[in-house]
Amino acid sequence: xxxxxxxxxxxxxxxxxxxxxxxxxxxxxxxxxxxxxxxxxxxxxxxxxxxxxxxxxxxxxxxxxxxxxxxxxxxxxxxxxxxxxxxxxxxxxxxxxxxxxxxxxxxxxxxxxxxxxxxxxxxxxxxxxxxxxxxxxxxxxxxxxxxxxxxxxxxxxxxxxxxxxxxxxxxxxxxxxxxxxxxxxxxxxxxxxxxxxxxxxxxxxxxxxxxxxxxxxxxxxxxxxxxxxxxxxxxxxxxxxxxxxxxxxxxxxxxxxxxxxxxxxxxxxxxxxxxxxxxxxxxxxxxxxxxxxxxxxxxxxxxxxxxxxxxxxxxxxxxxxxxxxxxxxxxxxxxxxxxxxxxxxxxxxxxxxxxxxxxxxxxxxxxxxxxxxxxxxxxxxxxxxxxxxxxxxxxxxxxxxxxxxxxxxxxxxxx
Amino acid sequence: xxxxxxxxxxxxxxxxxxxxxxxxxxxxxxxxxxxxxxxxxxxxxxxxxxxxxxxxxxxxxxxxxxxxxxxxxxxxxxxxxxxxxxxxxxxxxxxxxxxxxxxxxxxxxxxxxxxxxxxxxxxxxxxxxxxxxxxxxxxxxxxxxxxxxxxxxxxxxxxxxxxxxxxxxxxxxxxxxxxxxxxxxxxxxxxxxxxxxxxxxxxxxxxxxxxxxxxxxxxxxxxxxxxxxxxxxxxxxxxxxxxxxxxxxxxxxxxxxxxxxxxxxxxxxxxxxxxxxxxxxxxxxxxxxxxxxxxxxxxxxxxxx
Numbered sequence: 001x002x003x004x005x006x007x008x009x010x011x012x013x014x015x016x017x018x019x020x021x022x023x024x025x026x027x028x029x030x031x032x033x034x035x036x037x038x039x040x041x042x043x044x045x046x047x048x049x050x051x052x053x054x055x056x057x058x059x060x061x062x063x064x065x066x067x068x069x070x071x072x073x074x075x076x077x078x079x080x081x082x083x084x085x086x087x088x089x090x091x092x093x094x095x096x097x098x099x100x101x102x103x104x105x106x107x108x109x110x111x112x113x114x115x116x117x118x119x120x121x122x123x124x125x126x127x128x129x130x131x132x133x134x135x136x137x138x139x140x141x142x143x144x145x146x147x148x149x150x151x152x153x154x155x156x157x158x159x160x161x162x163x164x165x166x167x168x169x170x171x172x173x174x175x176x177x178x179x180x181x182x183x184x185x186x187x188x189x190x191x192x193x194x195x196x197x198x199x200x201x202x203x204x205x206x207x208x209x210x211x212x213x214x215x216x217x218x219x220x221x222x223x224x225x226x227x228x229x230x231x232x233x234x235x236x237x238x239x240x241x242x243x244x245x246x247x248x249x250x251x252x253x254x255x256x257x258x259x260x261x262x263x264x265x266x267x268x269x270x271x272x273x274x275x276x277x278x279x280x281x282x283x284x285x286x287x288x289x290x291x292x293x294x295x296x297x298x299x300x301x302x303x304x305x306x307x308x309x310x311x312x313x314x315x316x317x318x319x320x321x322x323x324x325x326x327x328x329x330x331x332x333x334x335x336x337x338x339x340x341x342x343x344x345x346x347x348x349x350x351x352x353x354x355x356x357x358x359x360x361x362x363x364x365x366x367x368x369x370x371x372x373x374x375x376x377x378x379x380x381x382x383x384x385x386x387x388x389x390x391x392x393x394x395x396x397x398x399x400x401x402x403x404x405x406x407x408x409x410x411x412x413x414x415x
Numbered sequence: 416x417x418x419x420x421x422x423x424x425x426x427x428x429x430x431x432x433x434x435x436x437x438x439x440x441x442x443x444x445x446x447x448x449x450x451x452x453x454x455x456x457x458x459x460x461x462x463x464x465x466x467x468x469x470x471x472x473x474x475x476x477x478x479x480x481x482x483x484x485x486x487x488x489x490x491x492x493x494x495x496x497x498x499x500x501x502x503x504x505x506x507x508x509x510x511x512x513x514x515x516x517x518x519x520x521x522x523x524x525x526x527x528x529x530x531x532x533x534x535x536x537x538x539x540x541x542x543x544x545x546x547x548x549x550x551x552x553x554x555x556x557x558x559x560x561x562x563x564x565x566x567x568x569x570x571x572x573x574x575x576x577x578x579x580x581x582x583x584x585x586x587x588x589x590x591x592x593x594x595x596x597x598x599x600x601x602x603x604x605x606x607x608x609x610x611x612x613x614x615x616x617x618x619x620x621x622x623x624x625x626x627x628x629x630x631x632x633x634x635x636x637x638x639x640x641x642x643x644x645x646x647x648x649x650x651x652x653x654x655x656x657x658x659x660x661x662x663x664x665x666x667x668x669x670x671x672x673x674x675x676x677x678x679x680x681x682x683x684x685x686x687x688x689x690x691x692x693x694x695x696x697x698x699x700x701x702x703x704x705x706x707x708x709x710x711x712x713x714x715x716x717x718x719x720x
Contacts, residue, residue: 042530082530206692211624211633214424215668216692218417235532239625246542246551269539 032075033068033326035060035316036095036104036125038116039309043083044209044233045109047265048303052108052130053078055306058296059313069320074313077101081112083209083233088112092119102328103320105312107131108305109233110181111208117143126332128316130308133180134188137356141408142332146308146315146344146351147279148362148389150184155389156277157192159366160227160256162379163275171201173225175240177232178205185231185258201225206240208233213240217247230276231258234265234303241270252369260367260374264302268372275377277364278304280386283349311344311351318342333402340400348386352398355411360398361390416669419548422662427554427623429661430561435616435634436641436653437568438609444585444648445605446498448506452513453613454638455520458631460486460614461621462528468535475537479618483611490610491603517631525628533626557619564612565654572650577604585648637696640703646713655714659706660699667698 037056040049056076064073077099079091088107095101096119103126107113113131120127121140129136130147137149157172164170172193176182186203193200202223204216217240220228232240241252241263253273257263260276281290281304289310294300301307316331319338323330336353344351347363354360364387368377378385390396403411439453460482467478497516501509542549572578583591584601592598620630641660645652673688682688690698706714 044532046531204692209627211620211627211630215665215695218420218424218669219689219692222417235625238532238534242539245539246549246554248541248544248549250541267539 030072032073033070033320034077034099034101035074035313036099036101036106037076037078038081038088038091038095038104038106038112039078040083040108040112041078041080043081044235045083045262047234048108048262048305049081049083051301051303051306052106052309054297055293055301055310056105056313058293059310059317063313063317069317070324070326074317081106081109081116083109083112083235085111085115088116089119092116096120096123096125101125102326102331103128103316105129105309105316108303108309109179110136110184111177111179114139114180124328124332126316126319126328126335128312128335130305130312131181132305133184135180135184137358138412140412141357141403142328144312144315144335144339144353144357145359146312146339147305147346148359148364150181151188154188154192155364155387156229156256156258157189157196157198159275159277159379159387160229161196161198162382163256164226165380167226169199169226171199171224171226173202173204173220173223173228174200175204175206175220175228175230175232177208177236179208182206182231185229189229206232206236208236210236211239212243214243214247217244221247221249226254228255229258230255232262234262237262237266241266245270259304260369261303261305263369264374266372268369271369271372274369276367277387278367278374279308279346280304280348280363280365281307281346282363282365282386283343283345283347285343285345285349289345307346308344311342311346314344315339315342315351336399336402340398348388350398352400354391354395354397355399355403355407356395360396361388363388416671417547419546421665421669423545423548423550423554425658425661425665426558427661428665429657430558431616431620431623432634432637432641432660433616433654433657434561434564434612434619436638436645436657437565437650438612438616439638440642440645440648440650440653441605441609443642444650445581445588445602446509448509448513449639450513451510451635452493452516452520453609454617454631454635455517455524456486456490456610456613457617457620457634458524458628459489459520459617460610461617461626461630462524462533463614464618465528465533465535465621465626468537469533475535475622478535479615482618483614486614487607487611490606493610494602494606517635521628521631528626528628530628535622535626537622553622557623560615561619564615568608568650571608577601581605637699640699644703644706644713646715649713649715652713652715659702659714663702664695664699668692668695 039053060074060076081088081091095104104120105128107116107129110131110133113129114135117127117139121142126142128144132150134149134151136145174186174189176185182205190200202220204220206213206216255274257276260278263271263274315338319331319334322338323334340352342351343349365385366377367374435457442450464478464482467473468475498509542551580596580601583596584598588598641656644659645656668690671687671689673682673686676682676688677684
């Protein structure tokens with residue numbers, strides 16, 4: 001009797017022990033992997049921010065349907081940067097320190113991507129953005145970009161020259177955001193204009209989120225430019241275009257935008273004739289992606305820089321699986337082979353990173369607003385639909401593996 | 416520089432600041448404290464008008480009129496609940512309470528209407544040409560309405576019993592009470608008119624630009640500057656102060672300062688130099704400092720009229 005009771009107790013203990021060991025493993029298998037998202041769901045670029053987040057959500061669903069990462073689903077943990085750098089930094093700190101994400105994606109606006117990138121890089125959190133300021137190359141090895149940078153996109157100036165080929169002299173003015181990307185745009189545009197023999201008459205770096213731009217706009221118009229290059233955020237575009245219209249500017253064909261999608265929510269009379277170069281979504285998977293997006297959300301995205309965030313989620317998921325780890329440094333090192341082998345929807349599909357973790361090439365296409373809709377546009381006499389701008393030298397080469405620590409030190413010491 | 420356009424822009428700025436400042440200086444004149452929540456009243460008024468115009472589909476001017484009346488009543492309620500109990504607590508306590516109220520209002524607005532930028536619904540038309548400047552119908556309406564409001568307010572103060580009672584209360588509240596003036600009734604009228612004016616100012620600012628929860632914060636300092644320049648407690652001083660701030664800020668960024676700077680060898684002769692537009696608020700504050708150095712009590716005497 002005593003032996004029987006003892007055996008039963010022993011058996012019961014063994015069974016209990018086994019169940020206790022098994023239970024955590026089952027919970028761990030189902031526990032989602034958190035991926036941080038820092039994007040402007042409100043604020044100056046809210047339209048683009050919401051489009052971008054929808055692209056990320058679409059990608060996350062697909063990743064989970066394909067088995068997730070390390071056998072677990074991914075979960076997007078989102079912080080709204082409100083289009084304000086301070087809110088962006090607060091969000092970055094929260095994602096790093098409280099949510100403890102190994103990777104974060106977002107920062108549509110360069111004004112957010114830069115300071116947030118500094119936070120994430122310092123805390124060794126992989127940060128994947130599609131902002132375009134050149135200064136992203138200076139932060140550190142944990143920062144990646146799935147769209148091209150400003151110095152690759154100065155070809156808008158070439159586009160303007162080709163579109164005004166009948167003019168002997170072309171006077172250019174610039175209207176850009178008063179932050180890092182705006183300063184980059186201004187610098188590279190002026191430089192390219194000088195190289196092409198065009199006359200630069202005025203630069204305006206406006207205060208993002210401002211409510212009254214009349215004085216600034218008056219100065220731009222007083223300079224009598226033939227073409228105005230712009231890169232403005234969607235909410236600012238609402239005010240700027242309205243105030244230009246009230247000032248008597250009803251023909252907007254002199255406006256050439258680095259981001260024509262920013263005007264996408266405006267009524268037709270505020271956009272008629274605006275042209276520009278948009279980041280393309282023409283990869284082999286692009287059509288299928290656009291159809292899926294429309295099927296899920298009812299309408300197509302308005303901002304051309306939203307699809308790179310879809311690619312960002314997929315690259316991150318692939319990198320985590322390649323790294324077979326949630327250690328952020330291992331994920332970082334796996335980002336290069338992941339992007340090298342991934343066929344994207346944005347650009348022309350090639351999303352390979354150069355040694356800085358940035359795109360080796362940028363792809364754009366001409367656009368024009370007609371009756372409130374953004375349509376493809378080809379400069380007269382041109383046969384190209386897509387302009388590819390690849391860096392010269394090693395920066396234009398996508399890498400299939402991460403640089404070494406020594407190479408990182410040289411890269412970032414030189415900045 | 417298009418002088419006519421700069422004058423128009425200056426008048427619009429002055430009108431928007433002036434009507435808000437009148438309410439602030441009136442509150443100060445009678446209640447004797449700096450009401451930091453005044454600009455927040457402008458914000459709520461603008462958002463309430465938005466709800467009437469966009470959510471309920473009312474015509475814009477009707478939305479403005481009703482929102483103005485609603486806000487006037489709201490001002491009375493705020494006084495009843497918060498500031499009445501502090502009547503005899505000096506000027507510091509209600510000032511601090513108004514600061515807290517201002518923050519509470521800002522975050523409540525954000526919670527209710529959201530942090531995104533909003534716009535009123537109305538037909539957009541190009542501005543008309545007027546002596547070389549471009550001005551839209553709404554902008555003419557803003558200037559005209561503010562001028563009309565000021566004339567009506569002057570008539571209220573000088574030709575009506577309640578206006579006389581307000582002036583008496585502002586001059587000496589105890590003596591006014593001794594003369595059987597119902598000072599609490601006067602205070603209610605002041606809150607109603609002051610808050611309604613603030614709401615109108617907020618609606619005009621939002622109409623001319625756009626709505627965002629932080630625009631009250633951006634208004635409070637220029638409005639206080641207007642009141643300080645004009646003389647705290649002086650209605651006509653507030654109007655004068657608004658004109659000075661409006662013109663200083665707009666002319667300051669449009670003028671070519673090259674010839675002035677070349678006199679001090681800071682630029683070469685004949686060069687153009689104009690201040691970046693980001694300095695526009697700074698010009699207004701410099702004007703305040705210069706004028707207060709010359710006349711610390713403001714440009715006009717401290718009295719309601």
